[in-house]
Amino acid sequence: MLSNKEFLAITASPKLNQYRLQxxxxxxxxxxxxLIHPKVLLEFQxxxxxxxxxxxxxxxxxxxxxxxxxxxxxxxxxxxxxxxxMALRLLHFNPHAxxxxxxxxxxxxxxxxEGLHEELKQLENVAKEGKFxxxxxxxxxxxxxxxxxxDKGHIKLLEIKTGKGVIGQKNSxxxxxxxxxxxxxxxxxxxxxxxxxxxxxxxxxxxxxxxYKSKVMSLIKRANKDGIAYYDVDEFIKLKAINAAVCVxxxxxxxxxxxxxxxFPKNDEVISxxxxxxxxxxxxxxxxxxFPLPVFxxxxxxxxxxxxxxxxxxxxxxxxxxxxALEKKGFEVKISTKNPTVPIGERYNKKxxxxxxxxxxxxxxxxxxxxxxxSMNMPTNLIPRITHEYLKPxxxxxxxxxxxxxxxxxxxxxxxxxxxxFNNHLNMWR
Numbered sequence: 001m002l003s004n005k006e007f008l009a010i011t012a013s014p015k016l017n018q019y020r021l022q023x024x025x026x027x028x029x030x031x032x033x034x035l036i037h038p039k040v041l042l043e044f045q046x047x048x049x050x051x052x053x054x055x056x057x058x059x060x061x062x063x064x065x066x067x068x069x070x071x072x073x074x075x076x077x078x079x080x081x082x083x084x085x086m087a088l089r090l091l092h093f094n095p096h097a098x099x100x101x102x103x104x105x106x107x108x109x110x111x112x113x114e115g116l117h118e119e120l121k122q123l124e125n126v127a128k129e130g131k132f133x134x135x136x137x138x139x140x141x142x143x144x145x146x147x148x149x150x151d152k153g154h155i156k157l158l159e160i161k162t163g164k165g166v167i168g169q170k171n172s173x174x175x176x177x178x179x180x181x182x183x184x185x186x187x188x189x190x191x192x193x194x195x196x197x198x199x200x201x202x203x204x205x206x207x208x209x210x211x212y213k214s215k216v217m218s219l220i221k222r223a224n225k226d227g228i229a230y231y232d233v234d235e236f237i238k239l240k241a242i243n244a245a246v247c248v249x250x251x252x253x254x255x256x257x258x259x260x261x262x263x264f265p266k267n268d269e270v271i272s273x274x275x276x277x278x279x280x281x282x283x284x285x286x287x288x289x290x291f292p293l294p295v296f297x298x299x300x301x302x303x304x305x306x307x308x309x310x311x312x313x314x315x316x317x318x319x320x321x322x323x324x325a326l327e328k329k330g331f332e333v334k335i336s337t338k339n340p341t342v343p344i345g346e347r348y349n350k351k352x353x354x355x356x357x358x359x360x361x362x363x364x365x366x367x368x369x370x371x372x373x374x375s376m377n378m379p380t381n382l383i384p385r386i387t388h389e390y391l392k393p394x395x396x397x398x399x400x401x402x403x404x405x406x407x408x409x410x411x412x413x414x415x416x417x418x419x420x421x422f423n424n425h426l427n428m429w430r
Contacts, residue, residue, distance in 0.1 A: 010309045011244040013071045020308045022051070023078055027307070028300045030082045031430065035089060038127040044086070045123070045135055048079050049110065052138070055079075056109045078307045083138040085294030090132050090150035093295065093429045096202045096419055097155070097188040099381070104143030119146045119160045140292070144184050154189045157181045193419065200417040207402045209422035210392040212237060213298060220302050220311050227252045230261050236325075236393040237386075238264065238316040245310070268320035273387040275306040275313050290381075290388035295429040315387045322393050330369065331400065336362040365400055374407050376400070379420065395422070 010016060026047065034044040055076050062068040091097045110116065119135060126133040126149055133149045136142040145157035159181065187193050191202035212233045222229035223241035227250050231239045240258070247254055264270050275293070293303050305311040323333050363383075366375035378400070385391045399420060422428075 010071055010074060012248075013067075015068070016071055016075060016308060019051070019055075019075045019078075020304065020310070023075075023082075023308060024300065024304045026079075026082050027294060027304055030085055030294060031300060034086060035132070038130055038132050041086065041132055042123060042127040045083060045138055046120075048083055048138055049120075049135070052076055052079050052110050059109075074309070077140060080138060080140045081292040081294055081307060083134065084140050084292040087134045087139055087142060087148070087150065088291065088295050088429070090134070090153070091155070091188075092153040093291075093426055094153060094188070094191070094202075095291070095381070095421065095425070096191055096193065097153075098141060098291065100184055100187050100193065101148075101155075102141040102143055110137050115146075115160055122158065122160055123147055144181050155185055157185055198417045200419055202421055203418040204421045204423050204425070205399070205402055205418075206423055207395070207398050207420075208424045209395045209428060210398075211390050211428065212239075212392055213296070213390045215239065216241075216313055216390055217298060217302060219313065220305060223311055224305075226250075228254060228257050234392070234394075236318050236321050238318075240314040240316075242312045242314075243310065244312070264316065264318050265320075268318050271317045271319050271383065271387055273315050273384075275309070275311075290384050291429065296389075297428060297430050315390075317383075317387050317393070319383075322396075325393075325397060326365065326400065329397070329401070330367055331404075332366050332368070334364045334366070336364065367404060372407070374404055376403050 026044070029044060034041055055072050059069065059072050062072065088094075088098060116137075119137075123133055123135055126147065131149050131151060133147050134142065136144070136146055136148055142148055146160045147158040149156040149158065159177065193200050215231055215233050216239065219229050219231050219239055219241040223243040224246065227243055227246035229241045233239060238261075240261070242254060246252075293307050296303055302311075306313060326333055362380075363378040364375060365378055366373070368374075378396070382391075382396045382399075386393055386396065399422075403420075
């Protein structure tokens, strides 16, 4: 997460403001016209590509980890989030596809990428065929292959080799890389996965997700007027929003103002996040599990405020109270972790680690009031969704209640291991 000092530095950056206006224009286009036709999407991606290449060349002229370096990287990620949003809309906001496609290593720079010309040529060919396609390097989350063709939520991954054609077509050599791509395609297209050596499938469950996005939107409006604003959503969630420019103009001391707000009890485990770490980590790796800002059901100007750090919205989630609420309902909660000496708030705050280093806690919920000794593992993306996607904690409790109450029923026995999706999931995004 950004510190107040880093946030103020980024907000005041002339380069950020220079790209912010263009970013807002592209954001609005991405949410309205860019998916009208494959050729329109192609031209949209070319505009994003030109901006990213220019910014990557600027990176060569600044010191690594300097303020300017951080700001340029931040702007690049903002541009990539726009294409993330486009891909997710084509994938019908499929959270399973989003996660599966991200489970690989980070890609390199576009400006130094060999074969980019061939990839663009292939992208143009696909668009001429009337198919929607994404140049994967323009996204934060698609980590397999060079191009993803998306048709009615199904995908085809293409790997472009200079002078050797496209891997995956007829007469191509079946390499380990291609086999992995084929496995990924199968999991996405069949909404399936292997979880702890068991086959699992995506399942829409009759539970509605509840959001506190409306509270966040009200808070942003207040911060744009007053500079800083606070709100307690419920016993679990505390919000804070800061508009740095307004604070500077009104000579508001952010640290002093924040000191006047009543915190959660000192010994409670608290998980914190803000919009500076929505889809990426401090070291540039993608954070799996949370949707990108451009698909949030919020006005474009508010999303731009969050993306370009004009407004910083901080979320504090009281994990101790969340566990207590489950225990009050008779559930027993056990957390398995590789780092038991590190407070859970710190562990989840560090879940923005590189892909190959990340290891989520396993939160096991059980109840022994029946003969079958019911238990389940909480989906690992639920906690990040509470802090990053403004999902109310009671949604997670409702989900656990549903699985407990429906356990043993014939329709659930037929499902086997499932990856649950709230029944109003599609209505949460745009």
